Amino acid sequence: xxxxxxxxxxxxxxxxxxxxxxxxxxxxxxxxxxxxxxxxxxxxxxxxxxxxxxxxxxxxxxxxxxxxxxxxxxxxxxxxxxxxxxxxxxxxxxxxxxxxxxxxxxxxxxxxxxxxxxxxxxxxxxxxxxxxxxxxxxxxxxxxxxxxxxxxxxxxxxxxxxxxxxxxxxxxxxxxxxxxxxxxxxxxxxxxxxxxxxxxxxxxxxxxxxxxxxxxxxxxxxxxxxxxxxxxxxx
Amino acid sequence: xxxxxxxxxxxxxxxxxxxxxxxxxxxxxxxxxxxxxxxxxxxxxxxxxxxxxxxxxxxxxxxxxxxxxxxxxxxxxxxxxxxxxxxxxxxxxxxxxxxxxxxxxxxxxxxxxxxxxxxxxxxxxxxxxxxxxxxxxxxxxxxxxxxxxxxxxxxxxxxxxxxxxxxxxxxxxxxxxxxxxxxxxxxxxxxxxxxxxxxxxxxxxxxxxxxxxxxxxxxxxxxxxxxxxxxxxxxxxxxxxxxxxxxxxxxxxxxxxxxxxxxxxxxxxxxxxxxxxxxxxxxxxxxxxxxxxxxxxxxxxxxxxxxxxxxxxxxxxxxxxxxxx
Numbered sequence: 001x002x003x004x005x006x007x008x009x010x011x012x013x014x015x016x017x018x019x020x021x022x023x024x025x026x027x028x029x030x031x032x033x034x035x036x037x038x039x040x041x042x043x044x045x046x047x048x049x050x051x052x053x054x055x056x057x058x059x060x061x062x063x064x065x066x067x068x069x070x071x072x073x074x075x076x077x078x079x080x081x082x083x084x085x086x087x088x089x090x091x092x093x094x095x096x097x098x099x100x101x102x103x104x105x106x107x108x109x110x111x112x113x114x115x116x117x118x119x120x121x122x123x124x125x126x127x128x129x130x131x132x133x134x135x136x137x138x139x140x141x142x143x144x145x146x147x148x149x150x151x152x153x154x155x156x157x158x159x160x161x162x163x164x165x166x167x168x169x170x171x172x173x174x175x176x177x178x179x180x181x182x183x184x185x186x187x188x189x190x191x192x193x194x195x196x197x198x199x200x201x202x203x204x205x206x207x208x209x210x211x212x213x214x215x216x217x218x219x220x221x222x223x224x225x226x227x228x229x230x231x232x233x234x235x
Numbered sequence: 236x237x238x239x240x241x242x243x244x245x246x247x248x249x250x251x252x253x254x255x256x257x258x259x260x261x262x263x264x265x266x267x268x269x270x271x272x273x274x275x276x277x278x279x280x281x282x283x284x285x286x287x288x289x290x291x292x293x294x295x296x297x298x299x300x301x302x303x304x305x306x307x308x309x310x311x312x313x314x315x316x317x318x319x320x321x322x323x324x325x326x327x328x329x330x331x332x333x334x335x336x337x338x339x340x341x342x343x344x345x346x347x348x349x350x351x352x353x354x355x356x357x358x359x360x361x362x363x364x365x366x367x368x369x370x371x372x373x374x375x376x377x378x379x380x381x382x383x384x385x386x387x388x389x390x391x392x393x394x395x396x397x398x399x400x401x402x403x404x405x406x407x408x409x410x411x412x413x414x415x416x417x418x419x420x421x422x423x424x425x426x427x428x429x430x431x432x433x434x435x436x437x438x439x440x441x442x443x444x445x446x447x448x449x450x451x452x453x454x455x456x457x458x459x460x461x462x463x464x465x466x467x468x469x470x471x472x473x474x475x476x477x478x479x480x481x482x483x484x485x486x487x488x489x490x491x492x493x494x495x496x497x498x499x500x501x502x503x504x505x506x507x508x509x510x511x512x513x514x515x516x517x518x519x520x521x522x523x524x525x526x527x528x529x530x531x532x533x534x535x536x537x538x539x540x541x542x543x544x545x546x547x548x549x550x551x552x553x554x555x556x557x558x559x560x
Contacts, residue, residue: 002356003352003353003356003357004357007342007345007353010344010345011342011344074340075336075338075339075340076340076341076342078307078334078336078338078340079340079342079353079354079357079399080357081306081307081326082305082306082307082329082332082334083326083329083354083357083358084326084327084328084329084330084358084359085326085357085359086326087326230323231309233302233307233308233309234302234307234308
């Protein structure tokens with residue numbers, strides 16, 4: 001699995017992809033710099049909103065859909081499947097590589113921007129934001145890795161999912177919140193630092209539901225990816 | 236697979252060939268369709284040790300057949316076993332199977348050495364480094380192994396892919412058009428490697444749409460036409476059948492009438508005609524004799540020939556003739 005993990009990292013860490021990911025990751029930091037010490041309300045309403053609604057999903061979308069998408073595009077997927085290894089040993093390094101490329105950028109970007117806004121004296125807030133982003137990056141990576149194996153236009157479908165489901169439906173329909181990765185992240189952030197996202201009007205879901213939901217989504221989509229790899233006709 | 240040319244279309248329309256002892260790959264009533272298009276139609280055959288050629292024109296279904304044999308595609312109908320198992324449900328069979336696809340499926344950003352070592356690690360070879368050394372040496376690419384594959388020529392990429400295919404020393408090899416794009420010297424080298432591997436007792440199935448490639452490589456052939464197994468057996472029997480088929484040749488010369496008079500004396504000639512452009516059109520049922528005698532007749536009659544053009548020598552016409560017999 002190590003060999004495939006290393007190869008996948010090399011594939012995902014292409015110059016242009018990294019530049020785009022880093023540019024996206026820089027946006028919250030730039031916002032925080034312009035916003036000055038905006039305090040918790042700025043973190044809640046601007047930074048966390050920007051991170052969870054756009055930056056985190058877009059970064060993981062760019063990395064994870066390419067995890068198998070590269071292979072589908074250049075006909076190299078058979079180099080992986082024509083081997084005597086269980087299919088999960090192909091999927092696991094791919095998901096791990098997607099997380100490795102996206103999570104550090106997302107976590108550092110969120111932590112740095114929050115640190116700037118709170119003047120760097122809020123260790124608990126930083127831990128909360130970092131944990132939430134890590135959870136979100138991992139969960140999104142599982143979903144988008146599956147999407148990348150399902151369709152060569154996964155990037156566009158993923159974009160539509162993020163904007164429509166996560167960005168719109170999850171904010172207006174209470175039931176959908178339990179099926180929203182963005183809501184899992186916000187709930188976990190609030191659970192670790194109760195001072196963040198403390199406005200009761202936000203209607204955050206319960207923390208156990210968020211943690212279990214993220215675990216279920218992660219496991220489900222990794223399993224679906226393994227199943228897809230086992231049953232698909234490899235081009 | 237044994238025997239001479241075997242007609243394989245049975246009374247039920249199914250393409251069949253009797254299985255032999257020691258079969259490594261077995262297909263039983265295999266079909267594959269994509270929507271309304273039938274790519275492979277009810278094919279049954281066995282492949283055993285040695286080199287077997289999978290011969291057919293472009294679009295005949297060879298690649299689809301190979302993709303199903305190696306587990307990349309699922310048959311719409313029928314059953315395929317490799318070493319008695321199904322590669323789609325039992326990936327461990329890939330320890331004994333090597334597959335080289337027609338696509339140039341390599342990672343351009345890594346070196347040839349890294350590519351072969353990666354293949355060795357993915358196949359859980361005990362000593363990936365030593366195995367990669369051996370495989371790269373086998374295809375004579377040691378000097379270029381540390382260069383990035385993106386900078387390789389087509390022939391070099393073919394060879395590095397073959398090295399990756401054999402790095403785990405598989406008992407069976409499925410090679411889809413492996414000589415495509417190789418220059419004559421590389422072809423000879425490729426053929427030498429494959430023959431040596433076959434001499435070691437391995438089962439090798441090589442696809443090609445070029446008759447001469449298969450002739451030089453394989454004693455046994457499976458002839459695929461329009462998704463069906465049209466013939467199978469000894470290559471020489473197929474070649475002999477080809478020599479007997481009607482054969483039209485167009486000849487442009489400075490004295491077609493004198494050449495016609497000379498050619499009609501040959502037993503191999505069925506008819507001779509002069510077309511509106513003044514060229515000779517010769518019909519023969521013994522192409523071997525015609526090709527051997529033609530130049531001598533022209534020389535004896537002091538006729539200067541500027542064009543000798545087979546009119547129906549396309550691969551499709553050859554396969555079409557065999558299927559119609």
